[in-house]
Each structure stands twice: as C-alpha cells, then as structure tokens.
Amino acid sequence: MKxxxxxxxxxxxxxxxxxxxxxxxxxxxxxxxxxxxxxTLRILQWSHFVPxxxxxxxxxxxxxxxxxxxxxxxxxxxxxxxRSTFAAEVAAGKGHDIVEFIDPPSDFEPAVxxxxxxxxxxxxxxxxxxxxxTKSSYNPHTKKYYGFCHGWTIDPGDYRKSLWEKAGKPNxxxxxxxxxxxxxxxxxEQGVQLGIGISQELDSNMAERTLLWSxxxxxxxxSSNVVxxxxxxxxxxxxxxxxxxxxxxxxxxxxxxASNNQLLLAGxxxxxxxxxxxxxxxxxxVPEVAKDVFFTPALKGPRGTAHACEHVIYxxxxxxxxxxxxxxxxxxxxxxxxxxxxAMWESKLYxxxxxxxxxxxxxxxxxxxxxxxxxxxxxxxAWFGKDPFALxxxxxxxxxxxxxxxKWSVNVGYPGAANPAExxxxxxxxxxxxxxxxxxxxxxxxxxxxxxxxxxxIIFDKWRxxxxxGKK
Amino acid sequence: MRMPRxxxxxxxxxxxMLVPVALYMLLLVGFPFLMAFVYSxxxxxxxxxxxxxxxxxxxxxxLRDPVFLKSLLNTCIFTFTxxxxxxxxxxxxxxxxxxxxxxxxxxxxxxxxxxxxPIALGTIGYLWFLDSVFSPLDWLLRxxxxxxxxxxxxxxMSNLYWLGRPGxxxxxxxxxxxxxxxxxxxxxxxxxxxxxxxxxxxxxxxxGAGYYRRLFHIVLPLLLPVISVTVLFSTLFxxxxxxxxxxxxxxxxxxxxxxxxxSLAFLKGIQGGDLAQGxxxxxxxxxxxxxxxxxxxxxAKKAVVT
Numbered sequence: 001m002k003x004x005x006x007x008x009x010x011x012x013x014x015x016x017x018x019x020x021x022x023x024x025x026x027x028x029x030x031x032x033x034x035x036x037x038x039x040t041l042r043i044l045q046w047s048h049f050v051p052x053x054x055x056x057x058x059x060x061x062x063x064x065x066x067x068x069x070x071x072x073x074x075x076x077x078x079x080x081x082x083r084s085t086f087a088a089e090v091a092a093g094k095g096h097d098i099v100e101f102i103d104p105p106s107d108f109e110p111a112v113x114x115x116x117x118x119x120x121x122x123x124x125x126x127x128x129x130x131x132x133x134t135k136s137s138y139n140p141h142t143k144k145y146y147g148f149c150h151g152w153t154i155d156p157g158d159y160r161k162s163l164w165e166k167a168g169k170p171n172x173x174x175x176x177x178x179x180x181x182x183x184x185x186x187x188x189e190q191g192v193q194l195g196i197g198i199s200q201e202l203d204s205n206m207a208e209r210t211l212l213w214s215x216x217x218x219x220x221x222x223s224s225n226v227v228x229x230x231x232x233x234x235x236x237x238x239x240x241x242x243x244x245x246x247x248x249x250x251x252x253x254x255x256x257x258a259s260n261n262q263l264l265l266a267g268x269x270x271x272x273x274x275x276x277x278x279x280x281x282x283x284x285x286v287p288e289v290a291k292d293v294f295f296t297p298a299l300k301g302p303r304g305t306a307h308a309c310e311h312v313i314y315x316x317x318x319x320x321x322x323x324x325x326x327x328x329x330x331x332x333x334x335x336x337x338x339x340x341x342x343a344m345w346e347s348k349l350y351x352x353x354x355x356x357x358x359x360x361x362x363x364x365x366x367x368x369x370x371x372x373x374x375x376x377x378x379x380x381x382a383w384f385g386k387d388p389f390a391l392x393x394x395x396x397x398x399x400x401x402x403x404x405x406x407k408w409s410v411n412v413g414y415p416g417a418a419n420p421a422e423x424x425x426x427x428x429x430x431x432x433x434x435x436x437x438x439x440x441x442x443x444x445x446x447x448x449x450x451x452x453x454x455x456x457x458i459i460f461d462k463w464r465x466x467x468x469x470g471k472k
Numbered sequence: 473m474r475m476p477r478x479x480x481x482x483x484x485x486x487x488x489m490l491v492p493v494a495l496y497m498l499l500l501v502g503f504p505f506l507m508a509f510v511y512s513x514x515x516x517x518x519x520x521x522x523x524x525x526x527x528x529x530x531x532x533x534x535l536r537d538p539v540f541l542k543s544l545l546n547t548c549i550f551t552f553t554x555x556x557x558x559x560x561x562x563x564x565x566x567x568x569x570x571x572x573x574x575x576x577x578x579x580x581x582x583x584x585x586x587x588x589x590p591i592a593l594g595t596i597g598y599l600w601f602l603d604s605v606f607s608p609l610d611w612l613l614r615x616x617x618x619x620x621x622x623x624x625x626x627x628x629m630s631n632l633y634w635l636g637r638p639g640x641x642x643x644x645x646x647x648x649x650x651x652x653x654x655x656x657x658x659x660x661x662x663x664x665x666x667x668x669x670x671x672x673x674x675x676x677x678x679x680g681a682g683y684y685r686r687l688f689h690i691v692l693p694l695l696l697p698v699i700s701v702t703v704l705f706s707t708l709f710x711x712x713x714x715x716x717x718x719x720x721x722x723x724x725x726x727x728x729x730x731x732x733x734x735s736l737a738f739l740k741g742i743q744g745g746d747l748a749q750g751x752x753x754x755x756x757x758x759x760x761x762x763x764x765x766x767x768x769x770x771x772a773k774k775a776v777v778t
Contacts, residue, residue, distance in 0.1 A: 083518070083742055083743065084742050087518040087519075087742060087747075090518065090519060090521060091521055093521075105519075107517055107518060107519045107745035108518065108519035108745075109519060110517075110519050110520035110522070111519045111520060111521070112519075198726060199636075199724050199725060199726065200721070200722045200723055200724035200725070200726055200728075201722060201724075249604075249629060249631075249633065249636075250633040250636040250637050250725075251604030251605070251631065251633045251636045252636065253633075253636040253637070253724065253725035253726060254604060254633060254634070254635030254636030254637075254641060254721065254724060254725050255604070255636070256599075256722075259604065259605075262603075262605060262606075263605060266605050266606075268605060420517075420519075420745055423744075423745060424740075424744035424745055424746060427739065427743035427744045427745070428539075428739050428740060428743060428744045429722075429723075429724070429726060429728075429739075432724070432726040432727075433539075433726040433727035433728065434727075435726070436725065436726035436727050437726075437727050440638070440727075442727075451538070455537075455539075458533070458536075458537075459744075462533075462746065465515070466515065466517065466520070
C-alpha cells in the first residue's frame with residue numbers, strides 16, 4: 001500500500017532541507033580547506049585552444065605535486081568565465097592559489113600579491129624577460145608586479161598563398177597598403193574576401209590596435225596620457241574603412257572570436273589576423289587549405305612602422321587570500337618556466353616563452369631531441385625554421401617569418417604598460433565602435449575618433465582616481 | 473512520535489512553513505540586491521573589494537555615457553517589440569490549440585520544446601542558423617533565388633549577414649527571444665481560456681456576436697488578469713535578461729547596436745572591471761520596474777474583483 005505523506009513527514013523533511021541549507025556555507029568552506037598533513041596547490045586557468053597542451057599540463061602538474069609532496073589541483077574553465085570566476089573568489093576571499101589569465105588582468109592588482117621576488121628570481125635563473133611580458137605584468141606607477149608572465153602567443157597574418165600568387169604577390173602582403181591593393185584585387189578577380197574583424201570580440205580588438213600602432217598612433221602614450229585624438233588615428237580609421245569597403249563584407253561586424261578561423265577553414269578568406277591555432281585546426285580538419293596557408297609578420301604602416309598585438313599573454317597571479325601557499329605557487333611557477341620547452345612542444349608552438357634564454361633541461365623531454373639546442377631560443381629557432389608539426393608533403397619553413405616575432409609584438413597598452421583603463425577600453429569594445437561608426441556612415445572619422453578619445457579619457461580618469469594609473 | 477501541539481497551531485505552522493522561502497529570498501535575492509545597491513553608490517572594482525561611498529557619481533557618469541543611452545533605447549525596443557509580438561502570437565496560437573485537430577499533441581509538444589533545452593544551448597543553435605558563412609536560412613534564400621544574384625530581391629550578396637548589420641541583428645535577437653517566451657505565454661493563455669465558462673461564450677454566440685466581438689468584448693476582458701500577469705513577468709524578464717543578446721551578438725554589431733542594459737551592466741562591471749558602474753546600470757531602472765510591477769498587479773487584482 002502506498003504510504004500517505006503527512007504534514008508531519010513534510011515538516012520532518014523540510015527540517016532536514018533547512019538544516020542542509022544552513023550547513024551549505026560550511027560545506028562550501030570545506031571545498032577550499034587543506035588536507036591535513038599535505039598541502040594543496042589549486043590552479044585556475046583557461047581551457048587551452050590546443051587541447052594537447054592541457055593534457056600534458058595536467059599530468060605535469062600532478063607529477064610536480066608528487067615530487068614536492070603537494071596535491072596539485074588544476075581547474076580549467078572557459079575563457080569567458082575566467083574573469084567572473086576570479087572576481088567571485090576575490091569577493092569571497094577564498095579560492096585558487098594561482099590564477100592564470102591570457103590578457104593583462106591589471107585591475108585585479110589590489111587583490112593579489114606583489115610578485116617582485118618571483119620575477120627577480122626568474123630573471124636570475126632564466127635571463128631577461130621579454131618587454132611584452134614585463135609590460136603586461138608590472139605596474140610602473142605603483143611599482144608592483146601584479147603578475148608573473150611565463151609565455152605568450154604570436155599574432156601573425158595568415159594568408160592563402162595560391163590566391164596571392166594569382167594576384168601577383170606570391171609572398172603575401174608586406175604592408176597595410178598591399179593588403180588594400182591586392183586584397184581588393186583578390187576579392188574582385190577571385191571572389192575571396194579579407195577577414196579582419198570590426199566586431200565586439202577579442203580578435204577585432206587586437207586587429208584594431210595592431211592597425212593603430214602601425215599607423216604610429218595609440219590610445220595612450222608611455223606615461224599613460226590619452227593621445228588617441230590625433231590626425232594619425234583619423235588616417236588609420238579612414239584606411240580601415242577603405243579596406244572594409246574594398247575587401248570585406250558586413251559579416252565582419254557580427255563576428256565572434258572563432259569567425260575568422262571558420263572563414264579561413266571554409267576557404268573563404270584570403271588573409272586573416274590570427275595565431276597559428278587557425279592553421280593547426282586547418283591541418284587537422286582541412287589539410288588542403290592548411291597546405292595553402294602561409295604567414296606574414298606585422299604589416300608596415302605608411303611610415304614603415306610595423307607592430308602587432310600579442311595574441312595571448314599568460315599572466316599568472318597569486319591572490320592575497322592565498323598568501324599561505326605563496327611559497328608553493330612561486331616554486332611551481334619557476335619550475336613551469338624551467339619546463340617551458342614542453343609547453344612549446346605540447347601546444348604545437350602556440351606558446352612562446354617569455355624567457356628565451358632559459359636553458360633546455362637535459363634528458364628525455366618527450367619530443368625528438370634538437371641538436372645543439374641549449375636554450376629555449378635555440379629550440380624556438382629550430383622549430384620555427386623547420387616546423388615539426390607540418391603535414392606530410394607540406395612545406396616546413398612556413399613559420400620562418402615569425403622567428404623574430406618578439407621584435408614586432410607589443411602589449412595591450414603599448415607604448416605604455418598595460419593598465420586597468422586599457423583593460424576596460426579593451427573589454428567594452430571602444431575601438432571596434434570607433435571604426436564601425438564611420439563604416440556605417442553614422443559619423444565622420446574625425447567625429448568618431450573624438451568620441452572614442454572622450455570615452456577613453458573618462459575611463460582613464462576613473463582608474464587614476466583608484467590610484468592604479470599615474471597622474472597626468 | 474507525536475509532534476508538539478505547538479505545530480498544530482496555524483499561527484505557528486504557517487510562518488514556519490514560510491521560513492524556507494523567506495530564507496531563500498533573503499539570501500539569494502535580498503542580499504545580492506542590497507550589495508548591488510551599496511555598490512552602485514561606491515567606487516568598488518572587481519579587483520578591490522574595499523571601497524568608499526561616492527554618492528550619485530556613478531549614476532551621473534552613466535547618464536553622460538552615450539553607450540548607456542543607446543542601451544536604454546535598445547532595451548525598450550527589444551522589450552516592447554518582443555512583448556507586443558508575443559502577445560499577438562500567443563493569442564493566435566491559443567486560438568489554434570483550443571480547437572480539435574489531428575496531431576494537436578505534436579504541435580503542443582513542438583511549441584513547448586524551447587523550454588526543454590537550456591536557453592544558452594538553444595541560442596547557440598541560432599548562432600549557427602544566423603552564421604555569416606554557413607547560415608542554412610541564407611542557403612534556402614539563395615536556392616529560392618531571393619539572394620546572391622544581381623537581380624535578387626534581397627540583394628546580390630551571398631549572405632544576409634544577420635548578425636553583422638544593426639537592423640537585422642536587432643531583429644534576430646528579438647525573434648530568438650520571442651521563440652523563447654512564446655511557449656510560456658501560450659500555455660498561460662490556454663489555462664486562462666479554459667477558465668472562462670463555456671456558457672458565456674455560447675450565450676454570446678446565440679446573441680449573434682461574431683468572432684472579433686467575442687474576442688474583444690468577452691474573451692480579452694475576462695483574460696485581462698492572466699494577460700496582465702503574463703505581460704508583467706515577460707516585461708520584467710526581458711528588461712533584465714541578457715542571455716540571448718550575449719550569446720548571439722555580445723551587444724554588437726558595433727557600435728553597441730543590440731546592447732541592452734543587462735548586458736551593458738555585465739560588460740562594465742565584470743569585463744570592464746568597474747563593478748560600481750555595472751551595479752549602477754543594473755539598478756537604474758529598478759524604481760521604474762518596481763512601479764510597473766505594482767501597477768500591473770493592482771490592475772490584475774481589480775480585474776479579478778470586477
């Protein structure tokens with residue numbers, strides 16, 4: 001017979017439910033509790049675009065823990081959730097011991113430890129750090145290392161060689177003007193467009209900064225003053241509008257970060273600005289397209305300047321609430337740099353080191369030994385000279401133009417350091433808006449630049465008041 | 473074991489049974505709301521939980537921001553167009569589903585389908601549907617000769633670029649939001665229709681009232697309480713929701729063509745790091761929405777009484 005559910009049963013079960021609700025915070029508290037006798041190091045980072053990297057890293061972290069008598073827990077989450085997750089941890093005062101971002105998270109500076117000692121030790125052990133890395137993890141105003149940068153990713157131009165050969169430019173564009181002239185020719189004669197986004201997403205943000213820098217202008221100067229409203233920015237905006245009108249379609253306004261990859265893989269883009277991950281995806285999914293994809297370094301602007309934004313910058317932070325594990329975190333991060341050859345290899349050369357002079361560890365490293373490679377620079381040069389991941393029958397020298405990418409790659413905020421104002425301008429898509437208003441005929445280039453500069457000044461003033469950016 | 477006599481008393485038991493709901497409201501609704509309220513008058517950032525009170529500074533800064541004003545306009549367009557169309561469409565669907573026909577269960581099932589999948593997942597499906605390269609909708613239009621040819625009705629381009637053109641992008645987010653809201657609105661309307669006594673409708677029919685007279689003079693007035701509640705919840709829900717916009721356009725195409733207040737609050741507060749201004753944006757229309765809620769609830773109550 002079916003048992004009748006009485007009011008008393010209900011009260012009893014409701015009581016258990018209420019007790020569980022009350023115990024909830026205590027249970028949550030235990031999630032971040034230490035295991036007695038053995039310390040635990042918790043790491044939060046993004047799910048890498050190249051899955052083999054995470055597969056290796058998780059094993060590496062576990063083995064590192066075993067060697068150091070530490071439980072290492074690695075949580076990978078989607079890139080889009082990283083900021084909100086860490087913001088929640090900062091508000092709660094509890095969470096992971098190491099948090100890794102792929103853009104400069106300078107607005108979290110007040111919530112994290114100063115890693116000056118870690119950075120100094122790393123320089124002592126591994127040699128000079130690349131400026132793009134230092135400028136993405138050090139605040140020159142507060143003189144605080146809010147992060148530690150172990151690596152970065154190059155952001156080259158990816159072009160379809162067969163299309164550019166037919167257009168009479170077999171080695172792809174060397175200047176922004178080439179992009180306009182030959183890009184238009186390819187679109188008109190071969191029906192294939194360019195793929196540089198003007199959308200509210202990451203890649204468009206980087207592309208527009210790349211264009212501004214190559215036109216000798218920027219949002220801020222070296223001393224964090226807003227200098228966007230100048231004739232060179234207007235020139236860059238006018239150029240971009242002409243480029244859009246002659247070589248692209250309205251789809252570039254509605255792109256997500258994956259759209260330019262998709263366009264390249266679909267064989268419908270003659271040139272995109274993206275890391276080599278787009279090419280690696282093509283190698284896996286559409287090898288015939290991959291074999292036709294080649295790379296250019298940063299394109300030269302009208303006065304010969306050539307800069308490109310780093311595509312990814314790995315900045316790790318140790319929150320103040322994790323101070324008791326700071327020694328472990330710093331040891332882990334130093335060892336991570338010491339093993340960066342594996343990160344380069346397992347990410348299929350997506351990761352480049354911030355410390356090129358770091359020595360290559362001896363012994364079996366999980367990849368074919370490279371003769372005479374003593375430092376990461378030697379390895380980098382050898383692999384970029386002869387790509388070990390090239391498909392059978394594919395040219396192996398495609399990455400050669402990117403060998404010295406650190407010379408033309410710069411940080412968000414260049415020529416100054418990364419700061420929270422640059423971060424907010426990046427995160428709220430002020431630059432894509434500046435270009436789009438003109439492309440859609442809503443404003444002249446001069447008006448749009450003035451509006452964007454006004455928005456930037458308000459944002460800079462706000463963060464100045466927070467004490468994170470220097471006075472004018 | 474007998475329960476203490478105290479629990480047999482309604483004056484004790486009733487408040488006791490309300491405790492879980494009250495706790496839930498207090499902890500998961502009241503406390504975050506209070507925090508947002510305090511934050512909106514402060515200079516708090518995501519990276520610095522310590523803050524100072526700054527008065528109405530955030531609100532005046534937000535009011536001077538052209539992106540806020542644009543987002544406000546977009547929110548009104550998004551909300552009122554969606555709700556208006558949901559009302560009309562749910563009325564049509566209700567009329568259809570109140571009649572007997574073959575495979576009615578299948579139609580009901582299909583209409584309810586959007587509620588069975590998480591909205592983010594469904595919207596990702598639409599992302600593919602409206603893709604700038606692979607859109608099956610564009611493929612259909614091309615195959616019907618409406619797109620991609622020099623003389624085609626919708627233009628010579630191979631795609632419509634739904635999410636790349638401001639007007640089409642706004643239309644897209646509205647259509648997807650309607651797809652999301654329509655099942656609930658329809659089911660509420662059907663429930664309301666079922667509660668109208670059949671003899672009232674039949675008496676009107678006998679007196680010679682046609683379809684539109686019955687609809688506007690009998691059915692809709694009797695349904696007013698139900699419609700009021702539907703409108704209230706749909707409006708509040710749409711005004712404060714960002715899922716569809718965030719997944720489809722992230723507020724784009726630039727310059728913030730589909731940005732709504734909820735997505736702007738997230739953009740400023742979390743992506744931009746300025747938690748205080750994000751809170752100010754999200755709370756800006758709280759008094760208006762609270763007033764709207766009070767008016768509609770009063771209207772519904774009055775309609776029930778008369």
